[in-house]
Amino acid sequence: DAGVIQSPRHEVTEMGQEVTLRCKPISGHNSLFWYRQTMMRGLELLIYFNNNVPIDDSGMPEDRFSAKMPNASFSTLKIQPSEPRDSAVYFCASSLRVASEQFFGPGTRLTVL
Amino acid sequence: GIQVEQSPPDLILQEGANSTLRCNFSDSVNNLQWFHQNPWGQLINLFYIPSGTKQNGRLSATTVATERYSLLYISSSQTTDSGVYFCAALNSGGSNYKLTFGKGTLLTVNP
Numbered sequence: 001d002a003g004v005i006q007s008p009r010h011e012v013t014e015m016g017q018e019v020t021l022r023c024k025p026i027s028g029h030n031s032l033f034w035y036r037q038t039m040m041r042g043l044e045l046l047i048y049f050n051n052n053v054p055i056d057d058s059g060m061p062e063d064r065f066s067a068k069m070p071n072a073s074f075s076t077l078k079i080q081p082s083e084p085r086d087s088a089v090y091f092c093a094s095s096l097r098v099a100s101e102q103f104f105g106p107g108t109r110l111t112v113l
Numbered sequence: 114g115i116q117v118e119q120s121p122p123d124l125i126l127q128e129g130a131n132s133t134l135r136c137n138f139s140d141s142v143n144n145l146q147w148f149h150q151n152p153w154g155q156l157i158n159l160f161y162i163p164s165g166t167k168q169n170g171r172l173s174a175t176t177v178a179t180e181r182y183s184l185l186y187i188s189s190s191q192t193t194d195s196g197v198y199f200c201a202a203l204n205s206g207g208s209n210y211k212l213t214f215g216k217g218t219l220l221t222v223n224p
Binding site for chain 1: 143144146148154155156158161199201203205209210211212213214216217
């Protein structure tokens with residue numbers, strides 16, 4: 001079975017541009033999580049969904065960040081407008097249920113110039 | 114929220130040596146996971162272990178939930194074991210299903 005799929009794997013953009021990160025969770029998993037990893041803050045949860053519904057977005061840093069899950073097999077994390085401090089690795093993870101073992105995708109390395 | 118502390122922060126071993134990594138957490142847990150982040154940045158699941166003991170090849174883990182700690186044992190280490198090992202815990206009290214990560218242990222295994 002395929003694991004969590006993320007695209008793109010690398011993204012380089014200029015400040016002010018819109019960035020969209022994509023995630024396909026493991027089939028049959030009901031919960032999806034977006035994390036960000038930086039040297040300064042480590043791995044931190046941005047938002048998670050259960051049955052396609054956003055449950056907790058308290059980790060989303062600013063209104064520039066938004067996330068959607070239109071169906072059980074697809075989610076997006078959008079940054080508009082992007083800033084250099086958004087540069088990080090963004091991971092998507094999914095789990096069978098909200099407190100079950102989480103499986104991570106390969107991540108998207110975002111660089112904002 | 115739950116606090117997760119890992120020790121040691123750095124560890125350097127010679128190939129073939131054994132090691133123990135520790136994870137302390139501040140509250141009861143519904144989920145406790147160990148991950149290995151390899152040099153390419155991938156987060157590899159090692160164990161899902163909210164309590165008890167599990168083994169997978171040269172790796173094993175034990176979580177003593179009542180005392181709020183977990184241990185990861187690596188035996189006969191290999192250079193491919195190098196990377197960062199993360200512990201992550203989830204406490205669902207108050208319907209908060211946030212998985213909180215420790216800062217990790219950077220393991221370097223020299224040939």
